[in-house]
Amino acid sequence: MSSQKKRILVVEDSPIVLKILRHIVNQELDPKCYQVDYVDSLAGAKESIQQQDYFAALADLNLPDAPDGEVVDFILDKGIPCIVLTGSYSEERREKLLTMGIVDYVVKESRFSYAYAVKLVQRLTLNEFIKVLVVEDSVTARKYVKTLLQQHLFQVLEAENGVDALKVYEQHPEVRLIITDYHMPEMDGFELVRQIRMQSDKSDLAIIGLSSMEKGALSAKFIKNGANDFLQKPFFPEELHCRVIHNLESIEQIQALNEAANRDYLTKLYNRRYLFNAGQEVHRNANQKKPLAVAMMSVDNFKDVNDQYGHEAGDALLIHMGELISESFSRFLTARLDGETFCVLLPGLSSSQALTLMEQFRLKVEDQGVYIGDQYIDTTISVGVATQLVTSLDGMIHRADEYLCRAKDMGSNQVVGES
Numbered sequence: 001m002s003s004q005k006k007r008i009l010v011v012e013d014s015p016i017v018l019k020i021l022r023h024i025v026n027q028e029l030d031p032k033c034y035q036v037d038y039v040d041s042l043a044g045a046k047e048s049i050q051q052q053d054y055f056a057a058l059a060d061l062n063l064p065d066a067p068d069g070e071v072v073d074f075i076l077d078k079g080i081p082c083i084v085l086t087g088s089y090s091e092e093r094r095e096k097l098l099t100m101g102i103v104d105y106v107v108k109e110s111r112f113s114y115a116y117a118v119k120l121v122q123r124l125t126l127n128e129f130i131k132v133l134v135v136e137d138s139v140t141a142r143k144y145v146k147t148l149l150q151q152h153l154f155q156v157l158e159a160e161n162g163v164d165a166l167k168v169y170e171q172h173p174e175v176r177l178i179i180t181d182y183h184m185p186e187m188d189g190f191e192l193v194r195q196i197r198m199q200s201d202k203s204d205l206a207i208i209g210l211s212s213m214e215k216g217a218l219s220a221k222f223i224k225n226g227a228n229d230f231l232q233k234p235f236f237p238e239e240l241h242c243r244v245i246h247n248l249e250s251i252e253q254i255q256a257l258n259e260a261a262n263r264d265y266l267t268k269l270y271n272r273r274y275l276f277n278a279g280q281e282v283h284r285n286a287n288q289k290k291p292l293a294v295a296m297m298s299v300d301n302f303k304d305v306n307d308q309y310g311h312e313a314g315d316a317l318l319i320h321m322g323e324l325i326s327e328s329f330s331r332f333l334t335a336r337l338d339g340e341t342f343c344v345l346l347p348g349l350s351s352s353q354a355l356t357l358m359e360q361f362r363l364k365v366e367d368q369g370v371y372i373g374d375q376y377i378d379t380t381i382s383v384g385v386a387t388q389l390v391t392s393l394d395g396m397i398h399r400a401d402e403y404l405c406r407a408k409d410m411g412s413n414q415v416v417g418e419s
């Protein structure tokens with residue numbers, strides 16, 4: 001999320017609804033990320049929108065000075081995504097709202113509907129950064145899906161057949177979702193899904209197949225070919241949005257689980273498991289022309305910090321070390337291996353370059369010290385650096401560890417390695 005707060009406008013005249021909304025907003029929207037303004041009339045909305053840039057608005061359809069949804073027209077006119085709160089539901093009203101180009105409507109029935117509306121704001125914030133590829137040979141159908149996705153702030157890419165889609169995907173591997181039709185010239189939807197699945201699995205990229213009603217079996221075939229989901233045409237806009245959100249949330253949950261499994265809970269650096277897995281490729285790519293250095297570092301006399309200032313202070317020092325390591329070695333793979341021991345893989349660096357870099361880091365730690373509360377703690381590190389390429393990463397880490405022990409034996413606060 002960008003460092004600037006997102007401004008959200010809530011337009012609602014009912015004090016009871018406002019009270020519930022405020023409560024949910026306070027619970028769900030981080031005040032560090034969102035600034036929410038509340039007004040109770042069209043006049044209030046006009047004044048606020050004149051003064052501020054809004055990321056999105058939640059607006060009541062019927063206000064005393066705007067009984068017929070005029071506030072929604074006004075908000076949309078200003079290019080602000082709008083989630084409509086409506087007291088009642090009818091097919092006619094739904095049709096009208098959707099053709100206006102709103103993000104979604106929420107019938108004011110229970111606390112859950114307000115929670116849904118607030119969650120939608122969070123979703124829009126994420127969507128801004130998500131690329132979706134729409135693959136469809138009919139220009140009208142493609143533009144329709146594109147418009148619906150843009151109403152939810154997605155970045156939309158287009159392709160008119162499977163071959164075209166593969167090219168776009170190659171240029172934009174960050175695409176998180178592909179929505180593809182079945183029947184297309186050059187390459188159909190099934191073949192596209194088959195080819196895409198050779199590169200990206202379901203936990204990295206979601207695929208939703210589109211198939212027409214009369215060809216019911218296509219939907220099952222789409223799933224069997226590797227799509228995450230399908231949608232039968234013609235579909236309601238809400239159906240598309242629900243499927244899109246559902247599939248993206250599944251991917252996000254898997255990624256969050258992976259991330260949690262790969263990170264050290266305290267410093268947020270990668271953990272030992274991740275370093276050993278991801279490091280294999282780094283090690284494989286190393287050769288005589290592309291050297292690899294492995295540095296192991298350990299905070300000196302860390303036990304004394306725990307003993308003297310308490311375990312919490314020790315934790316704070318480790319967090320500080322984690323921050324220092326990730327900012328100083330941002331282009332390298334870094335990890336906390338255990339306790340007060342950290343590791344960094346430095347591909348492309350010769351022995352002397354690696355030793356110099358680690359010596360600079362040692363000096364930085366020595367110079368900085370750290371405040372834990374109002375207590376200033378002086379701290380130093382010892383470092384071992386292995387640069388001789390051996391057959392396994394484990395072997396290099398073991399060597400670096402031996403140099404680290406030597407640095408400690410020689411009095412700590414120094415870098416020892418192969419020159």
Ligand SMILES: Nc1nc2c(ncn2[C@@H]2O[C@H](COP(=O)(O)OP(=O)(O)OP(=O)(O)O)[C@@H](O)[C@H]2O)c(=O)[nH]1
Nearest residue numbers: 298299300301302303304306311314315339340408
């Ligand atoms: N606060 C805190 N302490 C930890 C954590 N993990 C390990 N420790 C402690 O770190 C200390 C490491 O002690 P030692 O292995 O003797 O290392 P040292 O005191 O730095 O000594 P040298 O390595 O010789 O400089 C132990 O007391 C562990 O209990 C942690 O996550 N938080």
